[in-house]
Amino acid sequence: MSGPELLGRGEELAALDGVLAAARAGHSRVLVLRGEAGIGKTALLEHLAGRADGCRIARTAGVEAERELPYAGLQQLCAPFLDRLGPLPAPVEERGAQLLQPGVGQLRPLPAPQRAALGTAFGLAAGDPPDRFLVGLAVLTLLGGIAEERPLLCLVDDAQWLDRVSVQTLAFVARRLLAEPIALVVAVREPDDGSGLAGLPELTLRGLGxxxxxxxxxxxxxxxxxxxxxxxxxxxxxxxxxxxxxxxxxxxxxxxxxxxxRPDGDALADRLERCFRQQLAPLPSHTRKLLLVAAAEPLGDATLLWRAAGALGLGADPAAAAEATGLIEFGPRIRFRHPLVRSAVYRSAEARDRREVHRVLAEVTDAAVDPDRRAWHRAQATVTPDEAVAAELADSAGRAQARGGLVAAAALLEQAATLTPDPARRARRELAAARDRK
Structure with a gap:
């Protein structure tokens, strides 16, 4: 049953139900939901997920902090199906196994060229920069194979914050879905600065009557x-x-x-964020610290969150107080009620607290499994030039180049240059960043 937050959305709900019905009947459907912050895009995605009985669900959500990590959004969508890439290098294999959904382990592996392209794109294997056509074809083949067993519902939230190559790949896939039982629904915030989804079927959400x-x-x-x-x-x-x-x-x-x-001329999103900050203010300091850890960890990885909480001396008690506010939900994946809540938590924290949390998150992130995320956390915890951190960022830039993410590589090199103490080395990294920007 629709909750109060879905009042006045009869036409939108009917359109989404039609998308799901088509997928159940074996026909692919794609729909892009557009609208301003708070208009109800996430609520509609949740409604759709709640109606998807008998379907498998794959999800991803853009996080502003991850826009510089190539294929990060796409990897999150495909993570439950990584077994189809074939044998994964340890310890990635162990982590991939934890993400798999029940019942997908017996499917055919991808063809070798597609497997190689997607494995390189996701940083699971070394190789030359992957051909983007092959990456797109691999995702199309992967999702189509998953949908052979039962209909597949792919939900993408906050697409405006996905990295560029993930959006381009999703758009590639969306334009080539035909007779597969797949529904792809993408939510993107307006105004959109060019998410790459133009030309796909869309539904713009307006305010309630x-x-x-x-x-x-x-x-x-x-x-x-x-x-x-x-x-x-x-x-x-x-x-x-x-x-x-x-x-x-x-x-x-x-x-x-x-x-x-008092009259307020600020943008609606800014005013909403201030409301969430007011709800955070009365919370105990250790509860706010736990929320900050969750806000600073973009993937919502519960294992990583509790490792960091333990390292910070936070027990499980703060979680109850945090959940009682209704602003966050703790589970296998940590989910904030709305992206503006995450933003409010992070921006309202003191800079020293943000640095401390990123430092601890870097310490508990396995460098062998996710070196790029570890490097990013270390960089966020650093305010003075530090060659060790700069070198990690430069290495991340190299891996981004190998995955075909030149824009991401340029951003990482620029950040590396900022943290480089040696003037000559800093200049070389700035020059390399400028080349990747071209």
Missing amino acids: EAAANALLDSALKGPLDARVRDRIVAETHGNPLALVELPRFWTAAERTDGLV
Whole structure:
């Protein structure tokens, strides 16, 4: 059953149900959901996941911090199916096995050229920069093979924050899905600076109508609300569901009666983030620290989170207080209620706390399994020139080049140059970054 957050979304829900019905009938469907922050894109994806009985679900979500890691978003989507790449190098094989979904272990492996391309793209094997056509074809073959057993629902949230090559590959796949029982639904925030999804079937989400907006407001607020204030809230939020629920939450009774709230010209996303910061402020310091660890670890890896929490001296108790706020959900994957919550947690923390958390996350990240993520965390924990950290970033840039991520390599080299103490070496890294930018 649809929750209150889906009030007024009858047409959108019908469109999504149609996408799922087509996949169940053996016909591929692709749909891009567009809309501003808080408009309900994630809620619609969750609705779709809840309706996908009998389907296998693969998910990925863009994280702003990972935009410089080539194929990071695509790897997250394909991670449960890594067994089809064939034998993986240890210790990647062990980690890949932990990510596999039940029932996918007996499928045919990918053809050798595709397996090699995808293995190199995901950093699981060494090799020349992969041909992007082969990578796209490998993902298409991989997903098609998974869907042979039962329909496959692929959900992509916050595509505006995916790395460029992941978006390009997903678009390649989306344009070539035909008779496979696959539904691919992608959510992207507007305004979009060019996510590479142009030309695909899309549905733009608008604000709720007046009746639905008022009903949602009534469900979120306790106590009386002056009619003029109600009209003003609906008008200022333009029917944005998250704004309707969050913005009035911290108003006083007097403000709800007369509407005398300081005018605010900030963007809606910024105002929503401030609301989440207000919810964080009363929490105990150790609870905020645990939330910061979760916000600083882009993949939502529960194992990594609890390792870092232990290293920081945080027990399990802070998790209960954090979950009680409704802002985060702890499980095999750590999930924030909304990307703006993650942003609010991270930005509201002191710089020294952010550096400490990144330092610990780097320490608990296995350099043999994920050297790029470890290097990134070390860089975020460093404020003065440090050749050891700069060298790790330069190595990451080399691996990005090998995977065909030249833009990512340039960004990593620029960061490496910033942390390089030797002027001559710094100049060489800056020059290499400029070449990759071309």
